[in-house]
Amino acid sequence: MNMTQTLEAGTAWPDQLYARLRAANVTHANYVPDAGHTQLIKLLHADEAVTATVLTTEEEGIAIAAGAWLGGKRSAILMQSSGVGNCINMLSLPVIARIPLLMLVTMRGEWGEFNPWQVPMGQATEAALRAVGVRVFRADSAEELLAIVPAALVEAFDADQQIAILIGQRVMGEKKW
Amino acid sequence: MVAPLDRRAVVAELLRERGDLLVVTGLGSASYDVHAAGDDARNYYLWGAMGSAALVGLGLAQAQPNRRVLVITGDGEQLMGLGGLATIAIARPANLAIVVIDNGHFGETGMQTSHTGLGLRLDDVASACGFPRVDRAETMEDVAAIRDLLHAPQAGPHLAVVTVKAENLPRSLPPRDAVHIKNRFRATLGLATA
Numbered sequence: 202m203n204m205t206q207t208l209e210a211g212t213a214w215p216d217q218l219y220a221r222l223r224a225a226n227v228t229h230a231n232y233v234p235d236a237g238h239t240q241l242i243k244l245l246h247a248d249e250a251v252t253a254t255v256l257t258t259e260e261e262g263i264a265i266a267a268g269a270w271l272g273g274k275r276s277a278i279l280m281q282s283s284g285v286g287n288c289i290n291m292l293s294l295p296v297i298a299r300i301p302l303l304m305l306v307t308m309r310g311e312w313g314e315f316n317p318w319q320v321p322m323g324q325a326t327e328a329a330l331r332a333v334g335v336r337v338f339r340a341d342s343a344e345e346l347l348a349i350v351p352a353a354l355v356e357a358f359d360a361d362q363q364i365a366i367l368i369g370q371r372v373m374g375e376k377k378w
Numbered sequence: 379m380v381a382p383l384d385r386r387a388v389v390a391e392l393l394r395e396r397g398d399l400l401v402v403t404g405l406g407s408a409s410y411d412v413h414a415a416g417d418d419a420r421n422y423y424l425w426g427a428m429g430s431a432a433l434v435g436l437g438l439a440q441a442q443p444n445r446r447v448l449v450i451t452g453d454g455e456q457l458m459g460l461g462g463l464a465t466i467a468i469a470r471p472a473n474l475a476i477v478v479i480d481n482g483h484f485g486e487t488g489m490q491t492s493h494t495g496l497g498l499r500l501d502d503v504a505s506a507c508g509f510p511r512v513d514r515a516e517t518m519e520d521v522a523a524i525r526d527l528l529h530a531p532q533a534g535p536h537l538a539v540v541t542v543k544a545e546n547l548p549r550s551l552p553p554r555d556a557v558h559i560k561n562r563f564r565a566t567l568g569l570a571t572a
Contacts, residue, residue: 229440252440254469257461264430264462268402268437271422271560272445273569276437294427294434298556 214343214372215240218305218350225354227275227303228252231262235281237307237373242279259284260291267300275301275358282308282326282367283319289333295363296334302363303353304335312370330365341369380516382543385479389450390415391521392477397446397529400438400563404431404451406486407547408479412450414550419562423552429458432476436466439474442567446473448528453480453494453539460503466535467508475528475536476504481544489544504537513538 219241222230230245231254232238245253252274256262259280266276280288285306295302309316310323327337338353340346349366356362389411393401401421403409408431409423422438424431435449456463456478466474482495494500501512510533515521524538553559561571 229437254436254440254465257464260429261433261459261462261465264427264433264459265437265440265465267430268434268439269441270437271434271563272400272438272441273564273567274437274441291427291430294424294430294556297426298560300560 213240214346216244217347219244221347221350221354222277223248223251225275225351225358227277227354229266229269229274229276230254230279231256231265231276232279233259233262233281233284235279235307237281237368238279238305241305258287260288263288263291263294263302266302267294267298270300276303278302278304280304280306282306282310283322285326285329285365286322289329292330292333292335292363299361300363301357301361302335302365303357304365305368306365307368307373308370310370312374314370327367335363335365337365337367339367339369341371343372346372382541383516383518383521385411385481385542385545386414386547387518388479388515388521388540388542391518392448392450392525392528394525399528400442400445400447402431402435402438402447402449403552404428404449404455406452406455407481408451408455409552410547410550411479413552417552419566421552421559422563423559425554425556428455429462431455432459432466433462435474435476436462436469436471439471440469443471443473446528447471447475449474449476451476451478452485453478453482453500454484454486454492456500457493457498463500463504463509463537464507467504470534472532472534475532475538477524478537478539479542480539481542483544485544485546489546494539495544499539501537501539509537510534511536515540
């Protein structure tokens, strides 16, 4: 796959995001569903080579991904920005053990948000992640997201970095959901 | 009434002739107990991330389906990850066992009574979540039977609660460098450490 490609004509960004994760040999995925991740979750579950685990709360995914890395496997953790707040103490584990971490966070509480309850955590997401030692990339377009993902995969799994990619609400806005 | 068990003797029995068992320990006394039974590169000791032990075990079990994974943790640690029991039951790894060393107290913080000390049964919680097998041990014979189950094929995840005496034993401290124990653990599986 050509990593410099951006939007392949006629293919939705979640399909391309999935293709990039699989090209980097991500075989495990843990998630609390978000509407913005619907298609990616569907693709991961349909892939027999992927172990997809549904969580009761997002911090479980951080612990499961750490265990999978101890056993030699690469994980992605999917959640909505509200779930980042649930993860903070659990993030001590990948941060202090220098275990690769890749969080894919769909944002709420920012662009055209109708639910005020999403705003406090949405606005605090980036600062909270940085405060506990997770590096943050932010994408406000599908093109930007697809350019960030391959770089973030290398940094996470080859350089043992703890990384969250925030997928701006504007990106989901391009899709009806 | 059976005399309460000595947690160090329980953990030593669980780890007797451990074969190729991979072990994850919950923070606090469970980590000290496992270390006291003999340090081993196949142990991953947690010193924090309370509530994570069983879930780290799940990820490891999913990544290494041909190895048996044992999580040894305390009642307080498992109580913080109660939802994780639901996640593990649904994920259904047949190679994962969780043994809760249950003294009914938060031993690290002044021996305050925990939920299990006030009557909650973690084996019942696991059973309600869908664990196909749960056990409760109160004698060393029971513990020996659980130890044997660790090496026998299972249909799904197994959780056992072992009730022990509430006491703070002399600490047996595992390494606190999480990167070091990660690398030596991965090395035993032939994985890259740099």
